[in-house]
Amino acid sequence: MTTNIPQTPNHEGEQPLLELKDLKISFTSSTGVVDAVRGANLTIYPGQSVAIVGESGSGKSTTAMSIIGLLPGTGKVTEGSIMFDGQDITGLSNKQMEKYRGSEIGLVPQDPMTNLNPVWRIGTQVKESLRANHVVPGSEMDKRVAEVLAEAGLPDAERRAKQYPHEFSGGMRQRALIAIGLAARPKLLIADEPTSALDVTVQRQILDHLETLTKDLGTAVLFITHDLGLAAERAEHLVVMHRGRIVESGPSLKILRNPQHPYTQRLVKAAPSLASARIQSAQEQGIESAELLSATAVAEGTIPEMEEKVIEVKNLTREFDIRGARGDKKKLKAVDDVSFFVRKGTTTALVGESGSGKSTVANMVLNLLEPTSGEVLYNGTDLTSLSHKEIFQMRRKLQVVFQNPYGSLDPMYSIYRCIEEPLTIHKVGGDRKAREARVAELLDMVSMPRSTMRRYPNELSGGQRQRIAIARALALNPEVIVLDEAVSALDVLVQNQILTLLAELQQELKLTYLFITHDLAVVRQTADDVVVMQKGRIVEKGRTDDIFNDPQQHYTRDLINAVPGLGIELGTGENLV
Structure with missing residues (x-):
């Protein structure tokens, strides 16, 4: 197999485009101050592609949002500095940051359906970005909108500009967001999980196009993702975050082949795309794939x-x-x-x-x-x-486990009631005491503590909720699970x-x-x-x-x-x- 990871060029002597120095970001909650990012250091050079990887809650999106001055809620930079193109933008007001947003730093947010206004035409939303950044005079606006959408890979751009987001597929909506993010020709584009909701083939098309577009414009890209395979394939430099800290940083291939930090080692081992690459590699070397997969009990x-x-x-x-x-x-x-x-x-x-x-x-x-x-x-x-x-x-x-762990459990039901419901409906398990024992047994099966039965879905993480959904599917001793x-x-x-x-x-x-x-x-x-x-x-x-x-x-x-x-x-x- 050959690698198509971008090779890291030598930036020695070059002026950094972005430099985070000892960055600390905190949120104030009812229980006190929570440190979301602790002493992060990151350097991005003009035209460079960098990816921040880590699981949910690692601080990667918070770090990215601080660069563009869009920290949610009570979040604020409490220590350190953010240097952009030689200027310290750390303490700028919202009004002052408007000079940088769009024209200097672009953003492609995560979910295209919630980040496009459903009652505005696509062209109107691109136009808003052009107008806010004073890119072209009003008389040339429609022509420029069509150009920007065409650059982002949307065919028949003039007609598409008149359509609404619901008339676009997921991939087309993502292209529209890329068009908006790059409309003002920024020096840095932050792509926050830009393809996580898309199929692999559409994902590849979008990322290929984004790569071509940013190279042509000389734009640096900061990817935020939890997919290590995607990050490694698309970025020259990898930054691994865990619990608010950068635990490892370096050239993509170097980190993938020889991860130093235990957390990075776990990420590399767990990434499905990389596990698939290991199976392929093992088969080419004549190693039984079963031997390789036994580590994950598959x-x-x-x-x-x-x-x-x-x-x-x-x-x-x-x-x-x-x-x-x-x-x-x-x-x-x-x-x-x-x-x-x-x-x-x-x-x-x-x-x-x-x-x-x-x-x-x-x-x-x-x-x-x-x-x-x-x-x-x-x-x-x-x-x-x-x-x-x-x-x-x-x-x-025949039982089923659905895609969305947040939508498949009733938020008004306790975890006990969620798992017990099929037993009650099918009159299985005798009295309440027997059903309670069965729920406890099912929680044991999915490696969840028995105390969970007194909690509610909103108190659990996505992975924990999916374990509960699996426990519920197992309640009636099915033969087949979809x-x-x-x-x-x-x-x-x-x-x-x-x-x-x-x-x-x-x-x-x-x-x-x-x-x-x-x-x-x-x-x-x-x-x-x-x-x-x-x-x-x-x-x-x-x-x-x-x-x-x-x-x-x-x-x-x-x-x-x-x-x-x-x-x-x-x-x-x-x-x-």
């Missing part, structure tokens, strides 16, 4: 010899009624003649980009959506032919913990998983079989090793090649495996 016993089909999908089709451009009724074929099966005790991954139909298939497998035609067989029984009572009984055997993007909203370290937990539970309880995901790196680590979907149809299916080692379809190759960091040559240092 391998042993997950590929049984039996070929028993627990779920079989036959010629599944689903159509939706939609309105055409003139209000005419049209049919959208979201799932088109899909057939595959899931082997008992294994993990089958259903992968594809957004809109490929994978979640629609999952909803039909769960009997939450009726097929237009075709069958879903569970242990030979056609689920579409069952009565309401029989479907209710079947629910005990995992719908169950780890995509989590940081890499938490993601790694959840994947390890799922693998351990699969071994212990002989569970079968149908894993819906667009993350090929996670698939490489966890799945036994892969089904690849595109535009409602299956384009390829087979054993995971076969698909990754010798993909037959161009689309599958594109998906695999788009995994950030998969092409990084890691070496065989003991810190990496």
Whole structure:
């Protein structure tokens, strides 16, 4: 494998564009002062790409927001300095910072849906940025808006400028944010998790375009991300943050190949894209991938010899009624003649980009959506032919863990009530004392303290909530669990913990998983079989090793090649495996 990590140029003798010196940022809360960033030092040179990596709460976004003077709430710089282009901007007022925002320092925020005004046209929002930074006279504004959107990779920019955010896909909205961030030709662009909500292929397109655009303009880029593979592939220099401190800093390749700090070592080990690269590397060197995966409890016993089909999908089709451009009724074929099966005790991954139909298939497998035609067989029984009572009984055997751990638990229910609810509905577990014992047992299974049952979802982190969602799914002793993007909203370290937990539970309880995901790196680590979907149809299916080692379809190759960091040559240092 070859690496495509940007090589670090020598900046010796060059004037830094940005310099953070002993930066300390604190927030005042009801319980006192909380130090979010403690003595951070960071240097960025003109045209350089730098990435700050770390899990949620590490202080990376807080550091970035302090540079542009947009610290939330009670946050303020209490010590140290921020030097930008030779000027100390640390203590500037909001009015004084306006001179720097947009024109000197651009920002591409994390979530395009919440950072674009839903009632303003895209062109109006770009125009606002141009007007605020006095980029062009009013008479040239519309022409410049179209140019900026075209530069950001939006086709037919003049027409797109007249559309609203809801008429754009996620990738198009992200391009619009990049256009706004670069509209005034800033010297520094802060990209805060710029592609975390996007599919890998769209992510690659956006990052490729951003890289080309910033190089052409000579713009320095500061990436904020929790994806170490992405950071390493896109940045010359890596900065690792943990609990408000910079624990390691240096050239990307050097840190990846030989991480010094224990936290960085854990990040490198946990990153799915890098773990996938290690599997690839091990296979090329003739090492059994199972030997490598046993460290994360993914391998042993997950590929049984039996070929028993627990779920079989036959010629599944689903159509939706939609309105055409003139209000005419049209049919959208979201799932088109899909057939595959899931082997008992294994993990089958259903992968594809957004809109490929994978979640629609999952909803039909769960009997939450009726097929237009075709069958879903569970242990030979056609689920579409069952009565309401029989479907209710079947629910005990087929459970689901949803994507968003924040949205899938009722905020008004205690954790005890969240897990106990399926037991009550299905009249399982006898009296309250027996149900309480079962909830305690389920909390033990997902490695959560029993005291958690008295808490509420808002008191838990994302990873803890997902553990509770898994405990709830296990409450009725199911045979099959559908995992719908169950780890995509989590940081890499938490993601790694959840994947390890799922693998351990699969071994212990002989569970079968149908894993819906667009993350090929996670698939490489966890799945036994892969089904690849595109535009409602299956384009390829087979054993995971076969698909990754010798993909037959161009689309599958594109998906695999788009995994950030998969092409990084890691070496065989003991810190990496």
